[in-house]
Amino acid sequence: MIYSFWIFDRHSECIYSKEWSEQPTYGAANTHHSHNASISSNHSFGSNQGSVSSSRRASRIEGIPSVNTSIHPVAKRNREDDAKLIFGAVFSLRNMATKWAGENGSDSFVSFKTNKYKLHYFETPTNLKMVLLTDPSRPSLRDALHDIYVNLFVEYVIKNALSPQEFSAANPIDNDLFNNGVDTYIKGLA
Template sequence: MQFFGGSEISPSPPAPAASGNNAHMLYIFNRNGVCLLYREWNRPLKTLSSQQDHKLMFGLLFSLKSLTAKMDPTSVEKGNLGVPQLPGQGCSFHSFRTNTYKLSFMETPSGIKIILVTHPRTSDLRDSLKYIYNLYVEYVVKNPLYSPGTPIRYELFNKAVDQYVRGLG
């Protein structure tokens, strides 16, 4: 599978092991914290407005990135807690799990952040996140009508993401 570039989308990676409908929510943020896409499939309880939810999720990612960089046992440069880091700088996290969900995270060199919230028993989703990013590049970035930084409203992209994510279960 190609992570960057290329003109065709490789076959989707094998579905991670778990049972039932795994996917709950998908977020795609740009480097400035703008939520470009939010999709949900299996979220029975909604407690926040969408704007509050997006701010909370982006803040969580910011805090976790800062915390993991500060706790990195291999780096002499610890920086200050709360200071933004560039993509690829310091150590990073890929996922965390609670008793009710698993959050998987990927950040691209351009600062695009993809978050997939799934069932807690879902296995590693790094290849799945890369595949979703490839869909984003093919259907959104390469679309001459797309204006960077605006919400993604392309039916073909949404259908491709929905079809892939539903297949994770």
């Protein structure tokens, strides 16, 4: 299942987002269980290709009350806050993966996985950051993000003479061909 797709510009602003179904809940349902998280990066140690996976356990912090999700449904989340959280996670994890990878680590962060979701990441040559949130069982969708960039974003947004040259949170991507193309492509992956 694919939950959502996000595009961030080089200034860390969310310029496009689309959701297909409800995100997994992050509240009280699992506060009594440990959460697993793993970071996948793409770099080599003496070979041409390799991957590194790091796991870290985080447990419930005592003394912090849990949120009752039946009173505060996920649908009432603030989209701006979601965008900030996603970008913050991507920024931090990408920096860690790049530092671990050394000199050739500019393309080292590929995905982040928890027991609730998997974040797939692709960065374009112009520093656009594309993020897909999926269920954790999904294999890497980095190639799908590359396809969306090359076949949809470049074709329908960049090459569109009527499209603005810069986007921002106040002026996000609003292109019907791109929206429909992304929707069709993502539904084809499901």
